[in-house]
Amino acid sequence: MSDIYIIGVGMTRFGRHPQHSLKQLSASAVEEALTDATLEKNHIEEIHFANCVQGYMDGQHMIRGHAIFLEQGFQGIPIFNLESGCASGSMAFHMAVRSLLSGQADIALAVGAEKMVCEDKRKMFNAFTSAWDVQRSQWQMDIINRMAAVVDSPQGSQSPRPYSPFMDVYKAEFAQHQALYGSSQEQVAAICAKNHQHSVHNPKAQFQQAFSIADILQAPPITYPLTLPMCAPISDGAAAVIVCNGSKLAQLGVQGRAVRILATVTGSGRERAASDLQQHLVTRLADQAYAKAGVGPEEVSVAEVHDATAVGELIETENLRLCEPGAGGTLAQRGDTCIGGRIPINTSGGLESRGHPIAATGIAQLYDLVTQLRGEAGPRQISHPRIGLQCNVGGFWGVEEASAHVALLSR
Structure with a gap:
């Protein structure tokens, strides 16, 4: 593979987060990843967002990533919404890497987030039945x-x-x-x-x-x-990863903690x-x-x-x-x-x-x-x-x- 690197990672603690919204969990993971990479929001050229159950749980369909990230100030850039069951987060990462390999971007952000915990246990477990x-x-x-x-x-x-x-x-x-x-x-x-x-x-x-x-x-x-x-267990939480190509990595000067893909x-x-x-x-x-x-x-x-x-x-x-x-x-x-x-x-x-x-x-x-x-x-x-x-x-x-x-x- 060409020189593509992970330069920032972040995640919330996974668990029950009744006091935090999906937007808040996502923001927390992204902020940690940006800090880890020593970047600002304006460095991000694309966002690949993975989520499976928010349409089922609270009715947010169609623009799940846009609803989260436009409000957080990531405006004017491509935002892609991805879903592939329990592998959704990896698909967001994979597509972010492919975007860099294709030359469409130099830095991209992949995020996966869910709010799954629900008092209605039957509804909570039934969220999985659409994974076939x-x-x-x-x-x-x-x-x-x-x-x-x-x-x-x-x-x-x-x-x-x-x-x-x-x-x-x-x-x-x-x-x-x-x-x-x-x-x-x-x-x-x-x-x-x-x-x-x-x-x-x-x-x-x-x-x-x-x-x-x-x-x-x-x-x-x-x-x-x-x-x-x-x-x-059933869990709420979010995780984020920032990927970067080799030429941009050298320009940013953050090679010391980069992990090669x-x-x-x-x-x-x-x-x-x-x-x-x-x-x-x-x-x-x-x-x-x-x-x-x-x-x-x-x-x-x-x-x-x-x-x-x-x-x-x-x-x-x-x-x-x-x-x-x-x-x-x-x-x-x-x-x-x-x-x-x-x-x-x-x-x-x-x-x-x-x-x-x-x-x-x-x-x-x-x-x-x-x-x-x-x-x-x-x-x-x-x-x-x-x-x-x-x-x-x-x-x-x-x-x-x-x-x-x-x-x-x-x-």
Whole structure:
């Protein structure tokens, strides 16, 4: 990839923010990113804004980004509104980078923000049901149920209370993985415990509490193998990233803390057999990203992956070729994915702990990788990071995610 860099990042703490509007959360993340880059608003030439649920939650459709940023003084420049499920923030980042590569801009801002927490729990969870084809909902549920049917769920392992329908997606993916490789609920709990331990020292995380594997296995069930701590919470929050090309970087004189973008790759799902994980969307994109960057998975120092549940990390660790197929659970149980391990994964605490305001998640992952690569992660800092890997997925179609993004960064 040509010389494109991240020069500023910012994010709010994720969590419940009843006292703050979407505009306020977005402004806070953007202000932090501008300060981080030592820039002013007038330096920004384009804004790429990601948001998924504000149309559903409060009726703001069509010009969501314009409604936020024109009021904040970003006037007269292009503002693009993007939506791609939980991968929306990454798509905003990807399109900002493409704009720089095309020569349309020298500096661009990507922002993801959501206000998702709602007193009406059924409405809150139903926001996720439009992340698959609503005109073919029965077709989609039939596929998910067939995937899940290869393994019997224990009695009492499903919550009687409302939960996101995507938890059944992860149940189905786990069932396929267990049938193929013999993975266990204990391995999923080991991933979860590791992520909650990582979150303890992350001031931006929604939850900062450690759990033992036993605590996690004894927690209230959601749907097998998932218990409550294994699942990302519903969250409010915003994250922002500023990208810049090499010539502008030299002109601004801010090279010292810039992080180079080695690759940013995105794609969509396609029809395949549920058991054919070598053709998984994330694997296909990871192979493209490694090729573009000229590095291999063995060179990755740290990774932030999309663990909307701990099952997600189990599967993506393998799909990203960070270990052999079927070895993701053992990798976590050995401690290889902990801070200080061979390949630290989700040093932020991941979605399970940091929170998951869906359109902000991908950019929050980039925030954490940039923090690690700069050596600024405090007690969570890993030793001598060189290459960071990001994976963010969104929606569901057939047997896999509808969209996904993989990025590689370096100092």
